[in-house]
Amino acid sequence: MARIVVDAMGSDNYPVPDVEGAVLAAREFGAEIVLVGDEALIKPVLDSQNTDGLKIRIVHAPEMLTMEDKGENLVLKARAKDAKNSMAVGIDLVKNGEADAFVSAGNTGAGMVTALFRLGRIRGVDRPALAPIFPTATGTCVVLDIGANPDCKPENLYQFGILGSIYAEKVRGVKNPKVGLVSNGEEEGKGNELVKAATPLFKASKLNYFGNVEGKEVIGGKVDVAVTDGFTGNVMLKSSEAVAKLITDKIREIIKNGSIITKVGGLLVKPALGEIKKLLDPSEQGAAPMLGVNGLVFIGHGRSDAIAIKNAVRVAKHAVDVNVLDAMKSAIEASLRSAE
């Protein structure tokens, strides 16, 4: 049975959504849960839940990483052998084989740095990447990197392609995933120096390489995996989220300030707008995997509620069940052999 560590100190409203979501996941998906964090805070929430027959235990971690932890200070806390923060303690459980995956809705940077220093990288991987799942017109797209690596080399992008392709196939269930290189034009030859230098690596690879994709092809669902450097990916993610929020806010505002007819109409289409919100809601997709580290780590939005945590555990459990980590290791290994 998949054993999933949930960072109880992760979400903005910790520990309630984190603990409640973990309990929901234990019941619905039969996952074995390890809650890591301040036991004095976790226990009352856990005791308030019906946990009959569920496998849930607490591992005490008295400290936590926050948005204030960054730069050198963060690196020190992420590396410290005797670190007592919930991320380090939780990730060590995965490292030591006591659990199979780690899920947190905490500070993304802290999660990435802690995972990188404590788990290390898959052999042959130069730069691990954070890979959120974008909603698209036809389903979803794995986009990587979106923040771990603001400056990349062509080889990094190529490895992102391999990791993302395996993840899309194994975890998202996409057969022979189409992999695109995010660029400022669809035609071959368009791109910055990085994209131009990465293109031959993709063309010579065994990946199902689609070619360049613009933002509109990514959101339009033309590819299953979209590869980009962490700077561009981050700007793309944040802009997309902001545009979605701008539109839904404006619709709400117009309906609220509208005529009585508009208001009645608004009431009638409310369930439809709810569907849109669900479509765009990151909590529906669970959390973003960090691909390339030597272990399964998932980082969710700080504003995750219990449902988002539950979904993150569902995805993490599925990733364990299909053994995506070993598949990524083999694929990277094979790519290194073919490059020799």
Place this chain on the structure above:
Amino acid sequence: MARIVVDAMGSDNYPVPDVEGAVLAAREFGAEIVLVGDEALIKPVLDSQNTDGLKIRIVHAPEMLTMEDKGENLVLKARAKDAKNSMAVGIDLVKNGEADAFVSAGNTGAGMVTALFRLGRIRGVDRPALAPIFPTATGTCVVLDIGANPDCKPENLYQFGILGSIYAEKVRGVKNPKVGLVSNGEEEGKGNELVKAATPLFKASKLNYFGNVEGKEVIGGKVDVAVTDGFTGNVMLKSSEAVAKLITDKIREIIKNGSIITKVGGLLVKPALGEIKKLLDPSEQGAAPMLGVNGLVFIGHGRSDAIAIKNAVRVAKHAVDVNVLDAMKSAIEASLRSAE
């Protein structure tokens, strides 16, 4: 009176929207219009319009640049002394002082390359930039570059900041515009190598420098000018447009396939959704100026209709009236002096 050249061969449905929009602009804004393109195509459309008392003339240009014109071929056509395509002929009218600004809804790349080769750059400007106006939660934001320069140096970004600031102030009417550097994090120190190297230039400048901005601050309306390299800017623009389209398409689909109640509601909120469409419609913003070339050039969406062309002429005329070109020249000149 401002004399505006309109490329009659620009839009996807040329020459009808282009000619009709130009006529509308001549009437509404009192602009003097030069229609450039194939006279045999333009004349029938123009004759079908009421042009009494309007100053509109045709300058014949038998050829046109299309999406097929790119790379070396495009450069040759853009440079040719005896070029007979509508963009080259139209831009030459500006160059020779026979007109004050050029507006086209044609191929963006062709417009940029033709403007660059025929007008040259403002003295001291290293790289001109295309600067569309993004809709934001609080109004609009000038974003540059979005495609002319996929790879930039820190000095290029700094000059984009100067050009964008002058444009926002003079043409958009923003007092002391706030200028942000698009980055993967708001905090100083976040960014790729390019952003990090550009930051000191902005901090030492006379610009109203806001600091780093993420996609959400740009769309959220925190700054009036957002500076980025053409690769990132292009991905940002295309993703934002695609997300907006995805949402409005999905709303339409849900209402169409919904229950009778949802359908009735959809009918009642239709005007409200129209407002959203208008908010996001690039045609409302006219066209994107190309800043840094030695002349006023505006490039609109290929799918521009007559209203979009009219709005583009309105913006171009305003840019002429406030003499933004001389203001940009002075600002660049001053920045070079202070750097000495």
